[in-house]
Amino acid sequence: MMPKEMRLEEISIDVLPGVGEQRKKELEGLGIHSIADLLSYYPYRYEDYRLTDLAEAQHEERVTVQGRVFTQPSMRWFGKNKSRMHIKLDVDGVFISVIWFNQAYLKKMIQPGKTILVSGKWDRHRLQITADRTVISEEEQKKLVGRLEPVYSVTNGIKMSWLRKLVYQAFVDYGKHIPENLPEELLQRYKLLPRAKAMYYLHFPKGQRESYQARRRIAYEELFLYECKLMWLKRMHRTETEGIVHTFDQQKVDQFIAGLAFPLTGAQQRVVSEILQDMKQPVQMNRLVQGDVGSGKTVVAAIALYANYLSGYQGALMVPTEILADQHTESLRKLLSPYDVRVICLTGKMTAKERREALAEIEMGLADIVVGTHALIQEPVVFRRLGLVITDEQHRFGVKQRAALREKGISPDVLFMTATPIPRTLAITVFGEMDVSTIDEMPAGRQPVDTYWVKKEVWPRIIKFIEKECQKGRQAYVICPLIEESEKLDLQNAQEVYEQLTVELAPIRVGLLHGRMNSVEKEEVMNAFSANEVQVLISTTVVEVGVNVPNATVMVIYDADRFGLAQLHQLRGRVGRGGGAATCILVADPKSESGVERMRIMTETTDGFEISKRDLELRGPGDFLGVKQSGLPDFKVADLNEDGRILEVARQDAARIVLQKDFPQNEDYRVLYEWLQKEKLESLNFD
Known part of the structure; x- marks a missing residue:
């Protein structure tokens, strides 16, 4: 008998009968090392052996029937090994046809008068089942009829039937030792099954009701426990991380905002208020600001940096590219220079002398705001008094890079910004220990970009359209997925398009920009495009984020289905930034359904949050964020696409319980508190 204090995670799988050295290795290949692993190795679907009422069955629906064989099996052969077998089956007085393909061995077993169980696709018009599962044994039929039978992912020579028996045996031997891990109040409030019963029903449900209840319980458990980890991180951050208490003249901040060339949107005002309130607290700010392309995150960052300056601190803004660093530096100088704020830029392209001078200014505190790429986090950079760190397009930096910038000061406030809208379910899962602010309103006058999807055959008409727009004084981007011609991929390449359009659009000036150019070459091209000395820019996706040329009104994306x-x-989002009408043309002949769907979605909506939601549905959470860098937990049952409402509730419950002052002492939550103490929170992959 197992001692009460022994944990199922510590009991090796080979204690079960029939699990020798070889079987143990095979199970470990499936990630099953302990009894706990086996009990939580859930089926991914079920074989439904509940008998179907054929009168109500839909055409091509999967059905299961039990009936008496009425005719001798008739066989037809196609070639040497392919066959088709046919019988008539009496199902409650209704005669239907059953056919089997390439299962000639069944002929001797299926004889008139015998009762068999058959599952397969129902042809309502022909009153015919194409069988893919047949049960001949009456004893086996008695066991299966009316049941949902689990189907597991099996490899390494493990048979499904053996694994089912092993799981059942594990429940017989150890099921009563499965510990409850949710507070009683939550079980009562949501009428959740006890954990042991829910786990059993996930493997062996009596019907759909038990399966649904079990899934609901375990999905909530997974999401709640994960959110508890995040809330525990947030609690530790609040209680253990002392931050800078920024003291600044609010009237001066208000005057700065009033002096802007445009009024803030309601969303910008709300987010600014949240950031400034954080900065006044004695706890280090840890906030994510997300907003759609063009929603005005830069001005929000400028207000935060100005308040930080008024407090007597330096600010740092880290961006992923030198082009973006230059543009942010220019934007911040325009906004802040009238207020005697010195903004400098630090990138890898600087000369040794420029770099020495910039580093000296930073160390002496003469530079109030420093904008830069990853050059900011290199060892020679020493801040005199760093008070605010902003990371723009934070998903492009790794965890260590973001942490390295934060460590340049003593607990500076930290603000992450992204123009890649993240669906709420992902935001509160991946960035759940942060406070999340959303700019969900576009500035007045910003018109939606008209978006069209066209086939490649109309390319000559697109060139004519670009020519007309340039003759009106406007500019255009043409984006290609490759730099040079590739033998492997039949995609339009930037070099080829550049050479073609240079000739066809003459005397209109055409420029070329791609990632293999050095920083000086890139800067020359972008400066020429920004000054309208180049009217058409052929580029790869290096212009994806941050490039701001208000005069550009046309965006052509070739082979758009590859993006x-x-x-x-x-x-x-790179066009239409000047307030006027703009056009995006997607040139693609998609070969896949997902490619067609992406083109359709892009022409239906310009709402980045709606697009991110659809993107999540198409790709799944891991691919949406990048599997290796996402920090996503490996939920066995919960699905972030399907269980958004459960996640919201689980997060609210976790915050209410874990963030309450007496949580560690509250006896009602003792099990949860002890579990959090044992968990390795660093596995969450957050900095």
Whole structure:
């Protein structure tokens, strides 16, 4: 008998009968090392052996029937090994046809008068089942009829029937030792099954009701416990991380805002208020600001940096590219120079002398705001008094890079910004220990970009359209997925398009920009495009984020089906920034359903949050964020696409319980508190 204090995670799988050395290795290949692993190795679907009422069955629906064989099996052969067997089956007085393909061995077993169980696709018009599962044994039929039988992912020579028996045996031997891990109040409030019963029903449900209740319980458990981890991180951050208490003249901040060339949107005002309130607290700010392309995150960052300056601290803004660093530096100088704020830029392209001078200014505190790429986190950079760190397009930096910038000061406030809208379910799962602010309103006058999807055959008409727009004084981007011609991929390449349009659009000036150019070459091209000395820019996705040329009104994306939705939306956001009408043309002949769907979504909506939601549905959470860097937990049952409402509730419950002052001492939550103490929170992959 197992001692009460022994944990199922510590009991090796080979204690079960029939699990020798070889079987143990095979199970470990499936990630099953302990009894706990086996009990939580849930089926991914069920074989439904509940008998179907054929009168109500839909055409091509999967059905299960039990009936008496009425005719001798008739066989037809196609070639040497392919066959078709046919019988008539009496199902409650109704005669239907059953056919089997390539299962000639069944002929001797299926004889008139014998009762068999058959599952397969129902042809309502022909009153016919194409069988893919047949049970001949009456004893086996008695066991199966009316049941949902689990189907597991099996490899390494493990048979499904053996694994089912092993799981059942594990429940017989150890099921009563499965500990409850949710507070009683939550079980009562949501009428959740006890954990042991829910786990059993996930493997062996009596019907759909038990399966639904079990899934609901375990999905909530997974999401709640994960959110508890995040709330525990937030609690530790609040209680253990002392922050800078920024003291600044609110009237001066208000005057700065009033002096802007445009009024803040309601969403910008709300987010600014949240950030400034954080900065006044004695706890280090840890906030994510997300907003759609063009929603005005830069000015929000400028207000935060100005308040930080008024408090007597330096600010740092880290961006992923040198082009973006230059543009942010220019934007911040325009906004802040009238207020005697010195903004400098630190990138890898600087000369040794420029770099020495910049580093000296930073160390002496003469530079109030420093904008830069990853050059900011290199060892020689020493801040005199760093008070605010902003990371723009934070998903492009790794955890260690973001942490390295934060460590340049003593508990500076931290603000992450992204123009890649993240669906709420992902935001509160991946960034759940942060406070999340959302700019969900576009500035007045910003018109939606008209978006069209066309086939490649109309390319000559697109060139004519670009020519007309340039003759009106406007500018255009043409984005290609490759730099040079590739033998492997039949995709339009930037070099080829550049050479073609240079000739066809003459005397209109055409420029070329791609990632293999050095920083000086890139800067020359972008400066020429920004100054309208180049009217058409042929580029790869290096312009995806942050590039701001208000005069550009046309975005053409060649082989658009090769890009993801988020990338397409970011590229589209490069035009229409001057307030006038703009056009995005997606040139593609998709070969897949997902490619067609992406083109359709892009023409239906310009709402980045709606696009991110659809992108999540198409790709799943791991691919949406990048599997390796996402920090997503490996939920066995919960699905972030399907269980958004459960996640919201679980998060609210976790915050209410874990953030309450007496949580560690509250006896009602003792099990949860002890579990949090044992968990390795660093496995969450957050900095």
